[in-house]
Amino acid sequence: MNDQVRAPFGDFTTVHPALDVSDRLAGPVADALRDWASREAARSVLYVDTDPAKADTAAFxxxxxxxxxxxxxxxxxxxxxxxxxxxxxxLALADTRVNVNTAVRKHLSARKVSFAPVDTAVEETGMEYGGITPLGLPAAWSLLIDAAVVEAPYVLVGSGRRRGKLILPGWALAELPGVSVLTGLAA
Structure with missing residues (x-):
């Protein structure tokens, strides 16, 4: 592990400030970090190198x-x-489930809400399935974040690719464009 940079949790061999290794991130994610209006938030993001075969939450x-x-x-x-x-x-903590049928539907004023098809999610985000992250989403999209995520001292999210993850303070996620922080988005 790099002696100067340590992850706040987990057992990772390689940890870097994400801005220093933007070539390891999906293009939209790297662009979002570089262009993030909150420079403090952008500098707080860490990249941890991980095995893409273990990208799914439970295995990871x-x-x-x-x-x-x-x-x-x-x-x-x-x-x-x-x-x-x-x-x-x-975006919700991994030990919870997003309340799609009530909280999401009401917030988006929709008649019906469902999980988007994988092909659509991948094509529209420019990210890999298993690595989709709130950083670098299309500008027109709403980003709904459960309040528990923002309250977490640090949280691990995707990097836009199956290889590697990002760790950042919960508060930084509330600084992303198009964010609505909702209590009860997940349970």
Whole structure:
């Protein structure tokens, strides 16, 4: 491990400030970090190198000794109303589930909300399935974050690729564009 940079949790061999290794991130994620209006937030993001075969949450947390309540999952949803479909992203701690049918539907004023098809999520985000992250999402999208994520001292999210993850303070996620922090988004 780099002697100067340490992850606040987990067992990782390689840890770097994410801004220093933007070539390891999906393009939209690297761009979002470079262009983030909150420079303090951008500088707070760490990149940890990980095995892409262990990118799924349960396997990842076990392999790298990461508590589920320190890991967050970003899911892409499709909200439908009046024949129109709008995509959005939701971020919740890994030990909870996003309340799609009530909280998300009401917040997006949709008649129906479902998880977006994988192909759609990957194509629209420019990220790999299993690595989709709230950093670098399309500008027109809403980003709904459960309040528990923002309250966490640090949280682990995807890097836009299956290889590698990002760790950042919960407060920094509230600084992303298009964010709505909601109490009760997940349970």
């Amino acid at each position: 947390c076990e392999a790298y000794s990461v508590p589920l309540d320190a890991s967050a999952n970003c899911v892409v949803v499709a909200a439908k109303r009046g024949g129109e479909t709008t995509l959005a992203a939701c």
